[in-house]
Amino acid sequence: MRGLDIQYMFECFPEIIRGVPNAIIIAVVALLAGGIIGLLCALVRFFKVPVLRQIVGVYIAIIRGTPLMVQILVTYYGIPRILEYLNYRWGTNMNVNSIPAIYFMFFCFSLYYGSYMTEMFRSCIEAVDPGQLEACYTVGMTTRQGMIRVVLPQAFSTALPNIGNNFIGAIKDASLAFAVAIPEILGRARIVAGRSSKFLEAYIVAAIVYFIICTICQFAVELMEKHSRKYSTR
Amino acid sequence: MSEIIVKCSEIHKSFGDLEVLKGVNLTVNKGEVVSILGPSGSGKTTFLRCINFLERADHGSIAVNGYEVPCRTAGKRQILELRRKTAMVFQNYNLFKNKTVLENVMEGLTVVQKVGKREARERSEEMLRRVGLGDRLNYYPVQMSGGQQQRAGIARALVLQPDVILFDEPTSALDPELVGEVLETMKEIAETGITMIVVTHEIGFAHDVASKVVFMDGGVVVEEGTPAEVIDHPQNERTRQFLNKIKE
Known part of the structure; x- marks a missing residue:
């Protein structure tokens, strides 16, 4: 039985850790863009806006009904086709092949996390006592003013720990980006291992890197949980 | 008459x-x-x-x-x-939970009636003193008793001069x-x-x-x-x- 090549693990650590920024960028974009999509869709659902509500329903059903991996591959191969078609149709000259692969990941992750954050935001908005919005009305506020000034801040405060958990999920899910050759943490580990054939060592290092990042984030989430209890007790 | x-x-x-x-x-x-x-x-x-x-x-x-x-x-x-x-005082107070007592009272003045910050603050403090909450201005609703919350609710309604x-x-x-x-x-x-x-x-x-x-x-x-x-x-x-x- 061969032992682990510990020294090799230390050697490849710096190279694998260089994938961290990519993973974090993907997670941050997923959270910001997905958060905006999620909030808007949650409002559509909360106020039962006709037509838009059905569209949101279909969007969520599609995203939830398919694996993220499949969505990444379909996006990666599908979007260039669509652009090609648009070029052909409108006579434009978009360079289809020069789009960095990471943009497809941004697109895909935003939609994916948007769908999950829709339900999360909706339940947080619904958890705010309806009396709060009524109180806004009685001092003469419009629905928009009441939502922005009173209801959403309370909903957001409940949502914070959840948003943090989504961020941790997104960092781990970003590992799927290796499928479209983006050098994030797992992707780099694969490249490094491909050169030396020491796969186990490289993947263990990747696991350690993920573990460190996620533990730090988990700590931040726990702080948020404490903060979010500020108004919740009666 | x-x-x-x-x-x-x-x-x-x-x-x-x-x-x-x-x-x-x-x-x-x-x-x-x-x-x-x-x-x-x-x-x-x-x-x-x-x-x-x-x-x-x-x-x-x-x-x-x-x-x-x-x-x-x-x-x-x-x-x-x-x-x-009009203004309303609720059975279960319904103070804005994410705002302090003073902010609760000021909110309608500044956001709805477009009264300047300084004037709104003066009028709100005055109103809160009238209902006996002059020493609770920066408390959040959860930090107060039901009676205090309800008096703040009354101040919030009253300050609007409905x-x-x-x-x-x-x-x-x-x-x-x-x-x-x-x-x-x-x-x-x-x-x-x-x-x-x-x-x-x-x-x-x-x-x-x-x-x-x-x-x-x-x-x-x-x-x-x-x-x-x-x-x-x-x-x-x-x-x-x-x-x-x-x-x-």
């Missing part, structure tokens, strides 16, 4: 098959304190919520200070306009020992001449403070008049039964 400030005509409201209000009429003069009494399920709270369109009545019209709105067809702007002539303040069972959620301080505050503001419509179970308050008492049962006004007429010498059998039960 006296000026009519609130006029509700033929208010009907159903929830599904259940007809809660069957044509309620109410006229309130400026400066009057009207107490609405009645057994639970009589529709008194629903009626109060129809006045500021927290519930939209199916028929009838509401007029506040000459601004008349048809209930069934009223648009957003009309409802907003009407609401800005034509009428609607009170929805303001003492029903309070611990018994806290009821007194809220009733005392309400009594004080009643003496300043502000128009109040108060749904309440506090017969004592209705008797001593109200200028008019309305008894509701089964979705209609059964009897109305001065406290001496309705509470001391009720003419209607249902009023008598209700009062007897409460006095027991």
Whole structure:
């Protein structure tokens, strides 16, 4: 039985850790863009806006009904086709092949996390006592003013720990980006291992890197949980 | 002689098959304190919520200070306009939980009435001192007792200088020992001449403070008049039964 090549693990650590920024960028974009999509869709659902509500329903059903991996591959191969078609149709000259692969990941992750954050935001908005919005009305506020000034801040405060958990999920899910050759943490580990054939060592290092990042984030989430209890007790 | 400030005509409201209000009429003069009494399920709270369109009545019209709105067809702007002539104090206070007491009171002034920050702050602090919360300005609602929260709720309504303040069972959620301080505050503001419509179970308050008492049962006004007429010498059998039960 061969032992682990510990020294090799230390050697490849710096190279694998260089994938961290990519993973974090993907997670941050997923959270910001997905958060905006999620909030808007949650409002559509909360106020039962006709037509838009059905569209949101279909969007969520599609995203939830398919694996993220499949969505990444379909996006990666599908979007260039669509652009090609648009070029052909409108006579434009978009360079289809020069789009960095990471943009497809941004697109895909935003939609994916948007769908999950829709339900999360909706339940947080619904958890705010309806009396709060009524109180806004009685001092003469419009629905928009009441939502922005009173209801959403309370909903957001409940949502914070959840948003943090989504961020941790997104960092781990970003590992799927290796499928479209983006050098994030797992992707780099694969490249490094491909050169030396020491796969186990490289993947263990990747696991350690993920573990460190996620533990730090988990700590931040726990702080948020404490903060979010500020108004919740009666 | 006296000026009519609130006029509700033929208010009907159903929830599904259940007809809660069957044509309620109410006229309130400026400066009057009207107490609405009645057994639970009589529709008194629903009626109060129809006045500021927290519930939209199916028929009838509401007029506040000459601004008349048809209930069934009223648009957003009309409802907003009407609401800005009224204010409300809730049974469970409904202070904005994400804001301090001072911010709660300032909110309507700065956001709705566009009063400058400094003036809004001065008026709000003054109002909070009047209800005895001058030392609680920067507390969050969760940090205060029910009685304190309700007095802050009263300050939030009062600072807007509305034509009428609607009170929805303001003492029903309070611990018994806290009821007194809220009733005392309400009594004080009643003496300043502000128009109040108060749904309440506090017969004592209705008797001593109200200028008019309305008894509701089964979705209609059964009897109305001065406290001496309705509470001391009720003419209607249902009023008598209700009062007897409460006095027991």
